[in-house]
Amino acid sequence: xxxxxxxMRGITKTFPGVKALxxxxxxxxxxxxxxxxxxxxxxKSTLMKVLSGVYPFGxxxxxxxxxxxxxxxxxxxxxxxxxxxxxxQELALSPYLSxxxxxxxxxxxxxxxxxxxxxxxxxxxxxxxxxVGLRENPTTKIMDIGVGKQQLVEIxxxxxxxxxxxxxDEPTAALNDEDSDHLLxxxxxxxxxxxxxxxxxxxxxEIKKVADSVTVxxxxxxIETIAKSDVTEDRIIKDMVGRDLEHRYPDHTPHLGDELxxxxxWTAHHPQDSTRVVVDGVNLxxxxxxxxxxxxxxxxxxxxxxxxxxxxxxxxxISGKVFLRGKEIRTRTVSEAIENGIAYAxxxxxxxxxxxxxDIKRNISMASLKKLENFGLVHDNEEYKVxxxxxxSMNIKAPNVLVKxxxxxxxxxxxxxxxxxxYSDPDVxxxDEPTRGIDVGAKYEIxxxxxxxxxxxxxxxxxxxxxxxxxGICDRVYALxxxxxxxxxxxxxxxxxxxxxxxxxEKPR
Amino acid sequence: MTNPTPTQTPTGPTxxxxxxxGNINPADNKFTKWLSHVLGDLGKNGIFIALIVVVxxxxxxTDGILLRPQNISNLIVxxxxxLVLAIGMVMVIIAGHIDLSVGSVAAFVGACSGVFAVQWxxxxxxxxxxxxxxGALVGVWQGFWIAYVGIPAFIVTLAGMLIFRGLxxxxxxxxxxxxxxxxxxxLGNGFVSNVFGEFELDPLTLGVGALxxxxxxxxxxxxxxxxxxxxxxxxxxxxxxxxxxxxxxxxGFFAYALASYKGIPITLIVLxxxxxxxxxxxxxxxxxxxxxxxxxxxxxxxxxxxxTRRVDFWLFVNMGVLAALAGLIFTARLNLxxxxxxxxxxxxxxxxxxxxxxxxxxxxxxxxxAIIGGLIIGVLNNGMSIMGIGIEWQQAVKxxxxxxxxxxxxxxxxxxxxx
Numbered sequence: 001x002x003x004x005x006x007x008m009r010g011i012t013k014t015f016p017g018v019k020a021l022x023x024x025x026x027x028x029x030x031x032x033x034x035x036x037x038x039x040x041x042x043x044k045s046t047l048m049k050v051l052s053g054v055y056p057f058g059x060x061x062x063x064x065x066x067x068x069x070x071x072x073x074x075x076x077x078x079x080x081x082x083x084x085x086x087x088x089q090e091l092a093l094s095p096y097l098s099x100x101x102x103x104x105x106x107x108x109x110x111x112x113x114x115x116x117x118x119x120x121x122x123x124x125x126x127x128x129x130x131x132v133g134l135r136e137n138p139t140t141k142i143m144d145i146g147v148g149k150q151q152l153v154e155i156x157x158x159x160x161x162x163x164x165x166x167x168x169d170e171p172t173a174a175l176n177d178e179d180s181d182h183l184l185x186x187x188x189x190x191x192x193x194x195x196x197x198x199x200x201x202x203x204x205x206e207i208k209k210v211a212d213s214v215t216v217x218x219x220x221x222x223i224e225t226i227a228k229s230d231v232t233e234d235r236i237i238k239d240m241v242g243r244d245l246e247h248r249y250p251d252h253t254p255h256l257g258d259e260l261x262x263x264x265x266w267t268a269h270h271p272q273d274s275t276r277v278v279v280d281g282v283n284l285x286x287x288x289x290x291x292x293x294x295x296x297x298x299x300x301x302x303x304x305x306x307x308x309x310x311x312x313x314x315x316x317x318i319s320g321k322v323f324l325r326g327k328e329i330r331t332r333t334v335s336e337a338i339e340n341g342i343a344y345a346x347x348x349x350x351x352x353x354x355x356x357x358x359d360i361k362r363n364i365s366m367a368s369l370k371k372l373e374n375f376g377l378v379h380d381n382e383e384y385k386v387x388x389x390x391x392x393s394m395n396i397k398a399p400n401v402l403v404k405x406x407x408x409x410x411x412x413x414x415x416x417x418x419x420x421x422x423y424s425d426p427d428v429x430x431x432d433e434p435t436r437g438i439d440v441g442a443k444y445e446i447x448x449x450x451x452x453x454x455x456x457x458x459x460x461x462x463x464x465x466x467x468x469x470x471x472g473i474c475d476r477v478y479a480l481x482x483x484x485x486x487x488x489x490x491x492x493x494x495x496x497x498x499x500x501x502x503x504x505x506e507k508p509r
Numbered sequence: 510m511t512n513p514t515p516t517q518t519p520t521g522p523t524x525x526x527x528x529x530x531g532n533i534n535p536a537d538n539k540f541t542k543w544l545s546h547v548l549g550d551l552g553k554n555g556i557f558i559a560l561i562v563v564v565x566x567x568x569x570x571t572d573g574i575l576l577r578p579q580n581i582s583n584l585i586v587x588x589x590x591x592l593v594l595a596i597g598m599v600m601v602i603i604a605g606h607i608d609l610s611v612g613s614v615a616a617f618v619g620a621c622s623g624v625f626a627v628q629w630x631x632x633x634x635x636x637x638x639x640x641x642x643x644g645a646l647v648g649v650w651q652g653f654w655i656a657y658v659g660i661p662a663f664i665v666t667l668a669g670m671l672i673f674r675g676l677x678x679x680x681x682x683x684x685x686x687x688x689x690x691x692x693x694x695x696l697g698n699g700f701v702s703n704v705f706g707e708f709e710l711d712p713l714t715l716g717v718g719a720l721x722x723x724x725x726x727x728x729x730x731x732x733x734x735x736x737x738x739x740x741x742x743x744x745x746x747x748x749x750x751x752x753x754x755x756x757x758x759x760x761g762f763f764a765y766a767l768a769s770y771k772g773i774p775i776t777l778i779v780l781x782x783x784x785x786x787x788x789x790x791x792x793x794x795x796x797x798x799x800x801x802x803x804x805x806x807x808x809x810x811x812x813x814x815x816x817t818r819r820v821d822f823w824l825f826v827n828m829g830v831l832a833a834l835a836g837l838i839f840t841a842r843l844n845l846x847x848x849x850x851x852x853x854x855x856x857x858x859x860x861x862x863x864x865x866x867x868x869x870x871x872x873x874x875x876x877x878x879a880i881i882g883g884l885i886i887g888v889l890n891n892g893m894s895i896m897g898i899g900i901e902w903q904q905a906v907k908x909x910x911x912x913x914x915x916x917x918x919x920x921x922x923x924x925x926x927x928x
Contacts (some may be wrong), residue, residue, distance in 0.1 A: 332813060337814075354809055358805050362802075366815070381741070382739075
């Protein structure tokens with residue numbers, strides 16, 4: 001009898017042409033929170049898919065020992081029957097069904113005659129909701145609650161299956177700090193109830209907060225498992241990237257020029273409810289060569305501000321003025337905004353940024369086809385040349401520019417998005433969460449690119465939910481709360497404490 | 510021009526860390542490279558192989574009747590209107606829409622052209638222009654609802670299917686309109702030949718065939734040169750030449766067959782022009798690129814400044830004009846505008862597009878593919894008719910072929926989709 005609830009021994013998984021996992025070992029003690037770290041593509045998700053039966057027994061080598069017995073899962077149902085539940089990064093909830101219906105999906109609470117007993121369903125659901133600390137009516141539809149709460153519903157759903165081992169794949173990736181904290185507290189709380197958790201995360205500070213031990217995976221191999229007392233951020237990063245990472249942010253000396261962009265009194269209302277103010281009288285400016293950050297909690301209106309500015313892509317009843325080099329410009333449509341020198345790289349590159357079934361070349365040219373037009377025809381050789389130049393200058397890792405962007409890793413996808421916008425030759429680039437879901441090494445490259453753009457005299461606005469990132473790369477930071485700019489600090493004065501105070505400042509009522 | 514190469518390459522502290530591009534095999538010698546090109550091309554041109562298989566199969570089953578000059582000529586003329594529709598349909602499908610109304614629109618426009626050319630006695634050319642304009646108006650109507658009101662194309666064109674069938678019946682007053690002017694009828698069953706006098710083999714047809722082969726070779730060689738000049742990888746020379754020879758032989762045989770019958774069908778000329786023009790539109794114009802971009806990811810296209818509504822709108826106007834043209838060709842061929850005209854055309858055109866490799870989700874498809882898909886359906890129709898197979902079994906077989914073609918496509922993508 002060991003104290004380990006789970007042992008994965010010598011797991012090897014190959015895909016045609018790629019060895020995704022090479023002899024990986026993982027030991028998880030009963031009742032602990034075990035973190036798995038690694039860069040994107042290191043093999044974390046593959047390992048969890050092996051564990052949960054998504055890749056069935058027989059498609060991998062090695063043994064999985066769960067509760068002292070060797071298990072051979074054929075699919076997810078098999079692993080769930082044993083009490084292993086995985087919660088994926090992309091939540092698997094049906095937006096039009098209620099919380100209770102989602103919790104008991106495929107596990108319906110039946111009453112007499114095999115029909116669903118709705119009273120029982122909702123009653124059991126509310127008990128589970130209480131356990132995860134979510135105060136919502138179980139009949140509320142999923143689409144009406146935020147991502148943070150949806151995550152809690154997923155956990156409630158896992159609890160309904162009598163979970164023994166809970167696997168959370170990047171659970172806080174889409175959450176703000178408050179919701180993240182709540183979730184992490186819940187994980188610790190569940191630990192108190194004897195539930196073991198495996199948490200996959202990029203965020204080192206939260207790993208430090210909750211994990212009892214950390215296993216680092218790199219290039220499909222286990223590097224080491226570190227006990228809580230020995231965990232330091234530096235050590236984890238070193239394991240993840242394979243060498244010391246002295247600077248997480250590249251050096252940047254600003255060479256500020258004249259004012260490039262000025263936004264005055266920018267206001268936008270909710271697209272469905274035009275009485276609700278989402279962006280409230282925002283004033284801001286950006287100088288040439290300046291990197292300006294916008295910090296704000298989830299729901300502060302950061303993305304909404306950027307998208308309403310960029311061709312009125314969000315919201316209704318939008319008002320305010322935009323000036324470029326002191327001259328008022330119109331940004332009523334996206335093409336107008338682009339023509340007037342504004343570019344916006346979205347926070348959600350897969351849904352809003354890229355055509356994933358198309359190649360790198362055509363994604364880069366997508367916003368600037370006019371430039372390649374010659375007597376009404378697109379000069380496709382020139383397009384290839386331009387894309388190849390970007391591939392080199394941006395260090396996009398792919399055999400050539402004819403690779404479909406859907407096959408690239410997150411960091412390389414982001415470089416394609418940036419290339420697209422750089423090629424449109426804007427004066428001001430708005431980058432919304434430019435490093436979301438990207439591993440440490442690629443983040444550094446993105447920062448370098450941002451610096452380079454600033455050095456070329458572009459104005460850069462960076463929106464990010466990671467405060468350290470903003471403080472690491474910006475020259476000046478605005479704080480946004482409830483759609484209003486609550487403050488503006490030069491980088492020397494922008495301490496995390498000062499920023500958080502501004503970011504949580506409420507509207508006087 | 511912008512400057513896409515701001516000096517130095519950024520190197521993060523990690524250097525090589527990404528997952529992609531891992532499966533390039535460094536140790537590939539010349540032969541495996543050649544083979545991979547051939548296999549890759551076969552995968553990409555699976556549809557082309559399928560056409561050849563179907564042709565060979567029916568050539569055998571019909572004791573060679575399928576490949577007789579007269580039959581080859583008939584194949585084009587009989588399927589011309591489906592192929593015209595397939596061109597517009599594949600564009601609509603690439604953008605992520607569908608058009609169920611084209612059959613009804615073809616009937617409606619055919620009926621209108623009957624009124625113009627027969628009842629009102631307008632000149633044939635004016636009748637044709639007016640009819641195409643009506644097609645455009647139909648497109649404007651449907652495009653308006655789809656692009657600017659935001660109603661799904663499925664609904665709008667389902668309504669259109671009923672509306673324009675109804676209008677066709679109303680225009681015809683439940684009777685046929687017939688006996689069109691000769692020039693009008695030429696659109697459906699006219700031939701160009703004999704301009705140099707009577708010969709066993711029509712020299713004009715052979716000449717055009719030869720020109721087509723030369724044009725193809727010149728164009729291919731120029732594309733290849735251009736690519737090499739810009740440092741792009743090109744397929745191995747042997748495979749390039751093999752392919753050119755194969756296609757040239759096919760064109761040559763086709764021209765020979767037409768020359769030994771009545772010459773070049775006017776429908777074929779119309780089709781050839783359409784295929785060339787729309788091929789260029791889809792591959793080389795900003796409009797065409799925007800269609801692919803919209804189909805691949807509408808949101809991303811919108812946020813890249815593409816005017817998605819405008820593209821949608823013009824797509825349906827275009828479809829309306831092509832449906833009108835198909836209606837004209839069909840009416841001209843039958844020399845009759847009837848209430849049943851165009852029945853089921855939409856399904857054949859949609860099948861052609863999907864057999865030709867278009868994706869239901871949009872973003873994928875080619876004009877060439879849709880044409881080949883249409884030809885496969887045509888050969889199936891024609892071959893089975895020659896064999897005396899009844900209409901009921903023809904329907905069933907065509908349905909099965911559509912299903913298998915798409916299933917093959919899905920299987921192929923899953924296999925090559927990697928992780």
